[in-house]
Each structure stands twice: as structure tokens, then as C-alpha cells.
Amino acid sequence: MPTFAWRDRLLGWRDRLIASPRFRELAAAFPLTRFVARRRAGALFDLCAGFVYTQVLLACVQLRLFDVLAERPATAADLGRRFGMGEEGMLRLLRAAKALRLVEDRGAGRFGLGQLGAAMVDNPGIAAMVEHHTMLYADLADPLPLLRGEAGETELQRFWRYARSDDPARVPPDAALAYSRLMAASQSLVSAEILASYSFKKHRRLLDLGGGDGTFLRAVAKAAPGLELRLFDLPAVAEGAAEAFAAAGLTERAGAHGGNFLTDPLPEGADIVSLVRVIHDHDDAAALRILARARTALPAGGTLLLAEPMAGTTGAEASGDAYFGFYLMAMGSGRPRTKAELEVMLGRAGFVRPRLLSTRTPLLARVIVAEAAPPQGSAGRGESVSLA
Ligand SMILES: C[S@@+](CC[C@H](N)C(=O)[O-])C[C@H]1O[C@@H](n2cnc3c(N)ncnc32)[C@H](O)[C@@H]1O
Numbered sequence: 001m002p003t004f005a006w007r008d009r010l011l012g013w014r015d016r017l018i019a020s021p022r023f024r025e026l027a028a029a030f031p032l033t034r035f036v037a038r039r040r041a042g043a044l045f046d047l048c049a050g051f052v053y054t055q056v057l058l059a060c061v062q063l064r065l066f067d068v069l070a071e072r073p074a075t076a077a078d079l080g081r082r083f084g085m086g087e088e089g090m091l092r093l094l095r096a097a098k099a100l101r102l103v104e105d106r107g108a109g110r111f112g113l114g115q116l117g118a119a120m121v122d123n124p125g126i127a128a129m130v131e132h133h134t135m136l137y138a139d140l141a142d143p144l145p146l147l148r149g150e151a152g153e154t155e156l157q158r159f160w161r162y163a164r165s166d167d168p169a170r171v172p173p174d175a176a177l178a179y180s181r182l183m184a185a186s187q188s189l190v191s192a193e194i195l196a197s198y199s200f201k202k203h204r205r206l207l208d209l210g211g212g213d214g215t216f217l218r219a220v221a222k223a224a225p226g227l228e229l230r231l232f233d234l235p236a237v238a239e240g241a242a243e244a245f246a247a248a249g250l251t252e253r254a255g256a257h258g259g260n261f262l263t264d265p266l267p268e269g270a271d272i273v274s275l276v277r278v279i280h281d282h283d284d285a286a287a288l289r290i291l292a293r294a295r296t297a298l299p300a301g302g303t304l305l306l307a308e309p310m311a312g313t314t315g316a317e318a319s320g321d322a323y324f325g326f327y328l329m330a331m332g333s334g335r336p337r338t339k340a341e342l343e344v345m346l347g348r349a350g351f352v353r354p355r356l357l358s359t360r361t362p363l364l365a366r367v368i369v370a371e372a373a374p375p376q377g378s379a380g381r382g383e384s385v386s387l388a
Contacts (some may be wrong), residue, residue, distance in 0.1 A: 125186030
């Protein structure tokens with residue numbers, strides 16, 4: 001491709017330079033390039049060592065170390081006694097955690113919370129993900145068979161039972177409870193992002209497709225007191241949501257419906273449908289079908305709100321493309337999509353005027369809202385859209 005020739009030649013020259021041991025030696029010795037060389041070496045080392053850093057965090061989370069240090073700073077000997085660990089092992093963990101800014105020196109041999117450790121206190125969503133990741137690491141121990149599509153059943157496939165199921169509506173209650181708990185633990189972070197970027201007050205009835213145990217709808221209920229709420233999820237999940245709505249005194253305003261959103265009738269009467277962390281779980285044909293079915297649940301002019309982490313997010317490339325890309329690969333279904341890819345799918349499913357709302361922490365979720373087009377032509381009715 002001639003248009004890339006110059007760029008390729010230039011970047012090829014840069015790559016050959018960095019790849020040359022002689023150049024790297026000179027760059028590290030020369031005062032003006034030393035800083036860049038050091039930064040590059042550090043970044044590369046962090047990529048090699050990332051798994052070890054993660055295990056340091058896992059050990060802290062498993063011990064509930066941050067909650068203990070939130071009460072008061074403590075010495076390695078005190079902490080070791082408390083956690084049934086020798087002082088030497090405790091000190092090794094504390095020194096590693098200090099290097100990663102999870103804990104800090106507080107004088108007289110005591111350790112207190114570091115800036116990152118302090119952010120872990122009262123943050124059950126992140127702690128739950130850290131512990132959940134033991135499954136992901138087991139699955140990613142040998143990434144090539146996964147990339148080649150030759151791996152057997154993974155731990156994440158066993159955990160997310162609907163992901164490759166022929167009949168997701170039959171996901172058993174214990175499996176539904178396990179993943180719904182994990183989702184609920186991190187949902188408050190996501191709902192805070194969505195509520196800060198979109199007001200539900202102008203709507204009458206919200207249908208949350210794949211709404212889990214209803215944590216998102218309960219947060220919306222507080223922000224928009226006049227709004228009616230409907231949740232649709234697999235039967236075992238919807239049952240838990242109905243109980244949670246009753247416990248929150250929301251029975252009058254909120255209903256939970258069980259079924260398969262790919263095939264079963266959806267509740268009627270919503271003027272807004274939300275899909276929160278749902279579309280990225282599904283391969284393209286299923287994702288398009290869900291969007292098309294959301295379109296049929298809305299009147300013309302109704303609103304679709306889609307919230308999830310997206311690929312190609314500036315400043316969050318590593319989480320969108322590397323983390324979610326590999327997570328969903330291990331789960332065996334879905335992929336992170338760019339805003340542009342989602343907009344094309346929304347158009348095919350019968351939505352117009354997609355708008356990306358600005359969110360405070362795009363690595364957690366980005367939000368697109370779109371309008372249901374009038375049901376004219378084949379793309380207007382979700383059911384008749386081509387899913388090829
Ligand atoms: C990743 S979770 C997200 C849950 C919730 N929206 C949140 O953000 O916390 C995806 C949800 O979609 C539901 N789901 C998956 N496949 C489904 C299907 N075919 N029909 C109905 N719900 C489904 C799952 O049960 C799960 O609750």
C-alpha cells in the first residue's frame with residue numbers, strides 16, 4: 001500500500017534502532033536519552049512482572065490487610081501474629097506492597113495504608129474482582145491455545161454459565177447467584193458513572209435487559225423517584241432481583257421478569273431500555289439480535305442506553321483492548337467493541353442519532369444513547385433486521 005510506504009520506512013528505522021543492543025547501550029549512557037531509555041526499560045519490566053504485582057495485591061486482599069490498616073498502622077510482627085504468618089513472610093509482603101504504593105512506612109517499624117491501599121478500603125467491587133481473577137489467571141496461563149480456539153473448557157466458561165449455553169434460561173440458581181454477586185459488587189461504581197452522565201427523570205418506564213440482581217435499577221430508583229422499573233434476566237437471576245426489589249420496598253414500582261432475551265417476549269411499555277455490561281458478553285450475531293429486540297420493546301423515538309467498557313478508548317486502551325479482550329476470550333463469548341462498531345450495530349438494529357456521553361472513568365464504562373427509529377423499511381423493525 002503506497003500511502004503507508006513512508007510511515008512504514010520511518011517506523012521500521014525506529015524499530016531497528018531500538019532493537020539494536022548497541023543503540024540501547026548508548027541511549028542508556030547518554031545523559032539526554034537516559035531518561036527515555038530508563039522509562040522504556042521500566043515499562044517493559046512492569047509488563048514482565050505484572051502477574052507478580054497482582055499476586056501481591058491478591059495476598060493483601062485475601063488477608064483483608066487494608067481494612068486492618070485502616071483501623072491503625074501496625075508492625076510486621078503484630079500483623080504476622082494476627083494473620084498466622086511469621087514476621088519474615090509478613091515483612092516480605094509489606095515491603096512488596098510498599099513498593100506498589102499499597103502500604104506506606106509510618107515510622108517505628110509500622111506500616112499504614114498507601115494511596116492505592118486506601119482506595120481499596122470499602123471498595124468491595126475491586127476486592128471481589130481481585131479474588132475472582134484467580135480463575136482468569138488459571139485460564140490465561142497458556143494463552144496460545146485460547147487464541148487459536150483450541151483450549152478446552154475454561155474456568156470462566158464454567159463461571160459464566162450462560163456464555164456458551166444452548167439454553168441459557170436453564171442456568172442453575174447457584175451459578176446465577178455466584179456471578180450475580182460478583183456483578184452486584186462492582187455495579188455501584190458503574191451506576192455512579194451512568195447516573196452522573198444521564199438523567200432518567202424525563203422517562204416514564206425503564207426496562208433493564210440483563211439487569212442482574214437489580215442493583216443498577218435500585219440506584220436509578222433513588223435518582224428518579226417517578227420512574228417505573230422493569231428488569232429482564234434469566235429466570236434464576238430475575239428471581240433474586242424480585243426478592244431484592246421487595247426487600248427495598250420497591251414492589252409497587254419495580255417488576256422482574258425471567259426469560260431468554262434472545263427469544264422470549266420482553267416486557268412492554270418502556271420508553272427507555274438499558275443494556276449495562278451486556279452487549280460485550282455476546283458474539284456479533286447475538287449482540288445484534290439483543291439490540292434488535294431492544295428496538296422492538298420501544299416505541300419510535302424511545303431511548304436505548306448502552307453502557308460498558310469499550311475498545312479503543314483513549315487513555316484506557318490497556319483495559320478495553322488488552323484486559324477485556326483477553327477476559328472475554330477466556331469466557332468464550334463476546335468481545336470489547338469500539339464506539340464506532342457499536343454505532344454501526346445500533347444503526348442496523350433500528351436506532352438513529354447515537355451519542356456518546358462523557359463519563360468520569362471511561363475504563364469502567366462508556367455510555368451511548370440512541371433513539372429508536374420509526375418502524376419503516378427493514379432496518380426499522382428490530383425483528384426483521386438481517387442478523388447475518
Ligand atoms: C455481565 S452481567 C451484567 C449484569 C448487570 N447488567 C450489571 O451490569 O451488573 C450480564 C447479565 O446478562 C444476563 N444474560 C445473559 N444472557 C442472557 C439471556 N440470554 N437472556 C437474559 N439474560 C441474559 C446474565 O444473567 C447477567 O445477569
